[in-house]
Amino acid sequence: MSETAAKTFGTISEEAYRDLEEAVGPENASREPGVLDGYAWQPTNNDHPTERWVKRPVAVVLPGSTAEVQAVVRACNRHGLKFKAFSTGWGVWCGPTYDNVVQVDLRRMNRILEIDEKNMYAVVEPYAIAAQIQAEVMKKGLNLHIHGSGPNCSPLASATSGWGVGHDSIYMSYSPRNVLGAEWVLPDGEVLRLGAPGSGLGWFSGDGPGPSLRGVMRGSAGALSGLGIFTKCALKLYNWPGPPRIETEGCLLDARSEIPENMGFYLCAFPDRASFLEAVLKMGEAEIGYNALRTATAAYLNVMTPRLFKRLTDTKAIRDLMGKTLEYTIMMVLAANSREELDYQAGSLLSIVEDAGGIALDMSTQKPFVRMALMGFVRATIPALVFRIGGSFNTALDRNDALDTQENWRDACLAIKEEWISKGGILDDMGDNPYYVPYENNMWAHCEVVYQFDHRKPEHRAALEPIFLDFTIAALEQCMEPMFSSDPRVRAIIGPLAGGFNRWQREVSKALDPGEAADSTLYCGEGAFDLSAVDGAKVKRLNELIEKLKPEA
Amino acid sequence: MIAPELKQKLSAIVGAEDVTEDEGVLSSWRSGGAVAGGEPAALVRPSSTAEVRALLKLAREEKLNLVFSSSAPPRLRGDSVPAGEGIMVDMSKMDRIVRLDRRNKVALIEPGVTFERLIPEADAAGLKVLMPLRPKRGKSVLASALEREPIIIPKYHWDMTDPMLCTELVFGSGDLFRTGSAAGPGSLEQQWAAGGAQKNPMGPAQTDFVRVVQGAQGTMAAVTWCTLKLEVKPTIHRIWFVPDRKLSRLSEFTYRSLRPKLADEWLILNSYALAALISEKGGEEVDALAQRQAPWTAVYGVSGYEYLPQERVAYQERDLARHAQAAGVVPSPEVAGCSWKGMERILSSPSPEPYYKTAPRGDFLDLFFLSTLDRVPAFLEIMEAEAERFSYPAQRIGAYIQPIQQGRNVHVEFTLYFRPADREMAQALFLSASRALSEAGAFFSRPYGPWAELAYARCPDTVAALRKVKAILDPDHVLNRGKLCFEAREVV
Numbered sequence A: 001m002s003e004t005a006a007k008t009f010g011t012i013s014e015e016a017y018r019d020l021e022e023a024v025g026p027e028n029a030s031r032e033p034g035v036l037d038g039y040a041w042q043p044t045n046n047d048h049p050t051e052r053w054v055k056r057p058v059a060v061v062l063p064g065s066t067a068e069v070q071a072v073v074r075a076c077n078r079h080g081l082k083f084k085a086f087s088t089g090w091g092v093w094c095g096p097t098y099d100n101v102v103q104v105d106l107r108r109m110n111r112i113l114e115i116d117e118k119n120m121y122a123v124v125e126p127y128a129i130a131a132q133i134q135a136e137v138m139k140k141g142l143n144l145h146i147h148g149s150g151p152n153c154s155p156l157a158s159a160t161s162g163w164g165v166g167h168d169s170i171y172m173s174y175s176p177r178n179v180l181g182a183e184w185v186l187p188d189g190e191v192l193r194l195g196a197p198g199s200g201l202g203w204f205s206g207d208g209p210g211p212s213l214r215g216v217m218r219g220s221a222g223a224l225s226g227l228g229i230f231t232k233c234a235l236k237l238y239n240w241p242g243p244p245r246i247e248t249e250g251c252l253l254d255a256r257s258e259i260p261e262n263m264g265f266y267l268c269a270f271p272d273r274a275s276f277l278e279a280v281l282k283m284g285e286a287e288i289g290y291n292a293l294r295t296a297t298a299a300y301l302n303v304m305t306p307r308l309f310k311r312l313t314d315t316k317a318i319r320d321l322m323g324k325t326l327e328y329t330i331m332m333v334l335a336a337n338s339r340e341e342l343d344y345q346a347g348s349l350l351s352i353v354e355d356a357g358g359i360a361l362d363m364s365t366q367k368p369f370v371r372m373a374l375m376g377f378v379r380a381t382i383p384a385l386v387f388r389i390g391g392s393f394n395t396a397l398d399r400n401d402a403l404d405t406q407e408n409w410r411d412a413c414l415a416i417k418e419e420w421i422s423k424g425g426i427l428d429d430m431g432d433n434p435y436y437v438p439y440e441n442n443m444w445a446h447c448e449v450v451y452q453f454d455h456r457k458p459e460h461r462a463a464l465e466p467i468f469l470d471f472t473i474a475a476l477e478q479c480m481e482p483m484f485s486s487d488p489r490v491r492a493i494i495g496p497l498a499g500g501f502n503r504w505q506r507e508v509s510k511a512l513d514p515g516e517a518a519d520s521t522l523y524c525g526e527g528a529f530d531l532s533a534v535d536g537a538k539v540k541r542l543n544e545l546i547e548k549l550k551p552e553a
Numbered sequence B: 001m002i003a004p005e006l007k008q009k010l011s012a013i014v015g016a017e018d019v020t021e022d023e024g025v026l027s028s029w030r031s032g033g034a035v036a037g038g039e040p041a042a043l044v045r046p047s048s049t050a051e052v053r054a055l056l057k058l059a060r061e062e063k064l065n066l067v068f069s070s071s072a073p074p075r076l077r078g079d080s081v082p083a084g085e086g087i088m089v090d091m092s093k094m095d096r097i098v099r100l101d102r103r104n105k106v107a108l109i110e111p112g113v114t115f116e117r118l119i120p121e122a123d124a125a126g127l128k129v130l131m132p133l134r135p136k137r138g139k140s141v142l143a144s145a146l147e148r149e150p151i152i153i154p155k156y157h158w159d160m161t162d163p164m165l166c167t168e169l170v171f172g173s174g175d176l177f178r179t180g181s182a183a184g185p186g187s188l189e190q191q192w193a194a195g196g197a198q199k200n201p202m203g204p205a206q207t208d209f210v211r212v213v214q215g216a217q218g219t220m221a222a223v224t225w226c227t228l229k230l231e232v233k234p235t236i237h238r239i240w241f242v243p244d245r246k247l248s249r250l251s252e253f254t255y256r257s258l259r260p261k262l263a264d265e266w267l268i269l270n271s272y273a274l275a276a277l278i279s280e281k282g283g284e285e286v287d288a289l290a291q292r293q294a295p296w297t298a299v300y301g302v303s304g305y306e307y308l309p310q311e312r313v314a315y316q317e318r319d320l321a322r323h324a325q326a327a328g329v330v331p332s333p334e335v336a337g338c339s340w341k342g343m344e345r346i347l348s349s350p351s352p353e354p355y356y357k358t359a360p361r362g363d364f365l366d367l368f369f370l371s372t373l374d375r376v377p378a379f380l381e382i383m384e385a386e387a388e389r390f391s392y393p394a395q396r397i398g399a400y401i402q403p404i405q406q407g408r409n410v411h412v413e414f415t416l417y418f419r420p421a422d423r424e425m426a427q428a429l430f431l432s433a434s435r436a437l438s439e440a441g442a443f444f445s446r447p448y449g450p451w452a453e454l455a456y457a458r459c460p461d462t463v464a465a466l467r468k469v470k471a472i473l474d475p476d477h478v479l480n481r482g483k484l485c486f487e488a489r490e491v492v
């Protein structure tokens, strides 16, 4: 273990630890260094410039019920400790940021409590993972939104506390928009149930009476455990026109699934930006699509065959083919309840693509590909392969809005990435690596641009903070409050330019957490970028933008 | 009446011509719905956000009770009837359609924009306004969305905020705040120049204050504009009626059809509610028309858009016919007294004047709440039993069931129609039925007037949390004092 990691050790008093043991039972608490280190190792999206460790928690507890979560939170309040929730733990966001944090690992709370087939929702606990819920609800002809980090993640964590974009968002929206009620252990240990469940009336509506506290629970990003711990939530379910069980042999890239008859798979490519945008807008208006995902063609090779990809990128003709000829592509997966509906969806898709001067490849004729990729779409199994090429990655999240803004974001990120690829600061993924989806029939859209790195390389580690600053400047250029504004450095810059949201979040935190028991750095902490090694012209531009975008007094 | 010094201060903000104590103007805010006893002391008409902020500042200094209102009378819910004395802030002067963006299907509107103003403008741009059922003339589009009035096309109701997207707010504290992607950085003009269209309703960052302001009956913030999602105008649009004796069959048909997002408009009416909706003459005609209807009628619309419209309509109608057959019901292009074309007109326009619910008997009361479709029969029984207790004829209860959130729950609305002279009896029935329905599990998610007490008594934890939020956004309680759960009344 590195020296820095060793410095982050905090300790817990005997009395406090005894209280935690009492809260969850001795067998469900630990302060073994080896166990704690397991929680402090957080490779995902960890842009710490020197290594992958986050602060080590002082203890970890595994509550099995809401009452136990309350007892833990109360113990934290009593002993001046902080808590940090961990559902499936896929990312640096669930790691502690203080030296006195109790990690609340919710893996024992893994039940699907209710599936209301008629009214299309399921009530779940934090560690009910997407794959588990999907397998159950598909038996009833239903499905749930799975965000892009995949089936092993907690839908509750994203819906209540994280983000929640996925390539089914065109049909199944964004995780927080799917919440119909939640059970919330507040930072003082009290329980709050949002909406109808708060009145003991069932889990069908999460808003009211009167103002909706879902608006305090979270915004476009969640509070990342900074406002308490969610122990149950009701999630909307959606129609699934496929079979009750998708017969599949093998897994990931070796998977071979039976393809349901009423699905269609089209890779649509367009000659230029304008035709691409026009076509995607029309697809939204035609109200078609079950999955819609724009990634670079190169990204498929990047995640599926990383070694081959590294070799191919040296070949100019292949670079041109993937980077330029196939620059504007979108994968559309259709699913329909009847043959006639599928014909309508496919027919309008093909007409739209044709009118825009594009081409649509019917991938369902490419059986080996679709049989392998089906679960990648329907169960979001593929994105996790993004780790393969360099061992780590990060992503430039923007502000979701009209489709055009997302395209502008892609362009800006491409330029930033090209600069850093040429300087050797990140891996060469050919630059263009967006995860780009329309929401709700393209009511608005999302684009994040992934960049991959090898954290063993000092030059990659050194580049992480300056790249992040570049993306922050790009967001300002485009009047965006990016979804990564949960980062204290970004919050400090953008908050005052966007209604002072940083101030309002501090107020909310103060009101709900008088004992300051939540680890709330990612909710209201503020920090500063290290500008010492940043190009002077960039710092100047940052300051100009801050000045230009200052709200009128 | 207000003190002359106060009048002067208000005039200094909005101009003397926009401050009035004229009883003729104020009287509409004395009562509304089941709420009475309002004492509007004066009315001001701001014409800009700056003026609204100045009013809030003054309100904090002078401990005023500001009650914001955007629509024309009659007052149907009583939310803008002050609890005791209040200064009315009439937002109807701020009535610009600031932007109508066809490409992004969005409008930016001020509070004074009514449905009758917005509909033709949207239509000319090839867009459709997402409507509640037959709003009153003069109804503010912004206020309708702000109060979470249900829209009649469930497939476009993805979440409770719809169709409202971004907002500009002046909190009770006087602070200005924009929600969603409108938050900035940058002014609206700077955002437009960057391609932004204020489409994303969430945020900024880690709060969704728009959700806190919606359903708040003006107790958290004043809204000075909002963006509203619009949808494309169909190239083909048809309406179908499904009359049936049994609600259970229509429920089955509804569940089957909404799950795969079939159909556009979708609502269920009982015979009296349907008759009241379609009657042109009102009065006795409604009773006669009601007798010619099936006990229940589902109404749905099917649309084709720009691409393959015929094919879209054809597959939807075929799939819907299959579901109808499975549920044992039969769609028809007309019902007694109304063709599908007639219903199309009704569903796409505001009510004629006087408001259509006053037509049968001269006065009415709406009793509405949220639940799920499968629980509606139990509420119906309670409503009928309550009506019987008060000798109100069961056949004259209007029932309107509006699936929302893509069919996951329903807005249930019972309407009592009565002569103005019978208000006392109707009000007693209304209160008694509200209590009985609440006990049986009706969720008063928009707790107007007497429902606030019923609703908040059930959820003390919610009350405690709401009060904390109120203390942040409106620390001096200058906004619509006495409403919801914020003042005085102890919650049991």
Ligand SMILES: Cc1cc2nc3c(=O)[nH]c(=O)nc-3n(C[C@H](O)[C@H](O)[C@H](O)COP(=O)(O)OP(=O)(O)OC[C@H]3O[C@@H](n4cnc5c(N)ncnc54)[C@H](O)[C@@H]3O)c2cc1C
Binding pocket: A044, A084, A085, A086, A087, A088, A089, A090, A091, A093, A094, A095, A106, A126, A147, A148, A149, A150, A153, A154, A155, A156, A157, A158, A160, A161, A162, A163, A164, A165, A166, A222, A223, A224, A225, A226, A228, A229, A230, A231, A383, A384, A385, A386, A435
């Ligand atoms: C390969 C990869 C791809 C990704 N793709 C996407 C994507 O497409 N879309 C997307 O939205 N995100 C994506 N992410 C990021 C993703 O959102 C997070 O990794 C994911 O949500 C982590 O969630 P989790 O379910 O594992 O929850 P956790 O990591 O356990 O929690 C996430 C956050 O919420 C807090 N939290 C967890 N549970 C609770 C609770 N019960 N109460 C209160 N707070 C809680 C945690 O402290 C943490 O801050 C991706 C990540 C990876 C690694």
